[in-house]
Amino acid sequence: xxxxxxxxxxxxxxxxxxxxxxxxxxxxxxxxxxxxxxxxxxxxxxxxxxxxxxxxxxxxxxxxxxxxxxxxxxxxxxxxxxxxxxxxxxxxxxxxxxxxxxxxxxxxxxxxxxxxxxxxxxxxxxxxxxxxxxxxxxxxxxxxxxxxxxxxxxxxxxxxxxxxxxxxxxxxxxxxxxxxxxxxxxxxxxxxxxxxxxxxxxxxxxxxxxxxxxxxxxxxxxxxxxxxxxxxxxxxxxxxxxxxxxxxxxxxxxxxxxxxxxxxxxxxxxxxxxxxxxxxxxxxxxxxxxxxxxxxxxxxxxxxxxxxxxxxxxxxxxxxxxxxxxxxxxxxxxxxxxxxxxxxxxxxxxxxxxxxxxxxxxxxxxxxxxxxxxxxxxxxxxxxxxxxxxxxxxxxxxxxxxxxxxxxxxxxxxxxxx
Numbered sequence: 001x002x003x004x005x006x007x008x009x010x011x012x013x014x015x016x017x018x019x020x021x022x023x024x025x026x027x028x029x030x031x032x033x034x035x036x037x038x039x040x041x042x043x044x045x046x047x048x049x050x051x052x053x054x055x056x057x058x059x060x061x062x063x064x065x066x067x068x069x070x071x072x073x074x075x076x077x078x079x080x081x082x083x084x085x086x087x088x089x090x091x092x093x094x095x096x097x098x099x100x101x102x103x104x105x106x107x108x109x110x111x112x113x114x115x116x117x118x119x120x121x122x123x124x125x126x127x128x129x130x131x132x133x134x135x136x137x138x139x140x141x142x143x144x145x146x147x148x149x150x151x152x153x154x155x156x157x158x159x160x161x162x163x164x165x166x167x168x169x170x171x172x173x174x175x176x177x178x179x180x181x182x183x184x185x186x187x188x189x190x191x192x193x194x195x196x197x198x199x200x201x202x203x204x205x206x207x208x209x210x211x212x213x214x215x216x217x218x219x220x221x222x223x224x225x226x227x228x229x230x231x232x233x234x235x236x237x238x239x240x241x242x243x244x245x246x247x248x249x250x251x252x253x254x255x256x257x258x259x260x261x262x263x264x265x266x267x268x269x270x271x272x273x274x275x276x277x278x279x280x281x282x283x284x285x286x287x288x289x290x291x292x293x294x295x296x297x298x299x300x301x302x303x304x305x306x307x308x309x310x311x312x313x314x315x316x317x318x319x320x321x322x323x324x325x326x327x328x329x330x331x332x333x334x335x336x337x338x339x340x341x342x343x344x345x346x347x348x349x350x351x352x353x354x355x356x357x358x359x360x361x362x363x364x365x366x367x368x369x370x371x372x373x374x375x376x377x378x379x380x381x382x383x384x385x386x387x388x389x390x391x392x393x394x395x396x397x398x399x400x401x402x403x404x405x406x407x408x409x410x411x412x413x414x415x416x417x418x
Contacts, residue, residue: 037162062372240334
């Protein structure tokens with residue numbers, strides 16, 4: 001991950017100081033994205049075991065996921081202003097602390113069979129992971145500007161890599177008969193230490209605003225809700241989040257119940273999806289450099305739609321899993337490219353990323369209960385067909401993500417290398 005040369009490191013001829021700092025920050029940001037995905041996937045890959053341990057119906061499980069989503073949605077609009085107040089690094093640490101402590105309570109709640117404790121713990125934990133998400137995306141946008149390249153998909157590939165590793169850990173834990181409580185408590189402790197180490201290499205935060213100007217940050221955050229392009233980019237991200245989030249919440253269960261297989265196979269099915277996402281995010285920067293945002297997003301959305309239809313309508317598991325591959329490839333770029341689009345003009349990035357994230361995360365508010373209710377009637381797998389509607393909407397709105405400001409001058413489709 002490198003960018004344009006700048007001032008040189010004293011005593012080290014030929015090594016640009018700003019580039020070295022930006023490269024270190026890029027790897028640190030990649031690590032924080034990976035750790036975020038690791039927390040998330042270790043949790044969702046054990047949802048079948050959580051359902052069995054607590055004897056939850058699809059509707060009750062959907063409501064519990066909804067409670068967590070409410071925490072996310074409430075945290076998102078405020079995170080941009082918090083970053084402006086205390087900086088990206090401290091916001092990531094604060095959010096990760098809330099997330100890890102709360103999910104430790106989630107693990108204990110599952111272990112003792114206490115659904116009443118599970119709900120508030122999920123609320124606080126998802127609020128933490130949402131604030132962590134916004135602040136790490138803001139750091140990713142700052143690193144993009146420092147490097148002069150659209151590398152946000154690579155950061156989101158880090159998230160996807162974390163979900164691949166987390167899905168594998170969940171599958172192994174399920175095969176080994178390790179309880180959800182023991183599994184999560186051990187993983188959460190290790191992840192928290194890694195976050196504290198990673199943020200030390202973030203880019204320096206800008207000086208805090210003077211006390212008399214801090215209220216302006218809140219006004220800027222809420223003014224972004226009136227910008228047409230920001231709202232349309234938010235809807236593109238909403239469609240992408242529904243596409244990705246539906247798989248995160250329900251794909252493992254759809255494999256288990258749809259094909260009468262084991263929880264471990266369900267975790268493997270989820271792992272196939274996130275592996276495909278990771279692969280696409282790793283090559284996403286090259287595709288965006290060569291073809292530009294709009295064509296790449298159109299292709300991605302079409303792949304997701306085809307994959308979704310194949311997964312939900314195939315009578316056998318193997319073609320359905322092939323559909324999960326296409327679905328994962330297609331779901332990979334909508335969210336990171338939307339974050340890049342919101343960050344096109346750095347002076348407005350914090351407010352716009354907060355707004356776009358808030359709109360996108362309403363997918364996690366509306367998706368779980370609606371799909372849970374549909375699953376009561378038609379089963380987990382067929383209920384996922386509902387995601388075709390936002391996919392078509394997202395396809396129509398893709399042009400809103402076209403670059404503006406400095407990003408518009410930088411994004412020129414590049415010829416392929418010989």
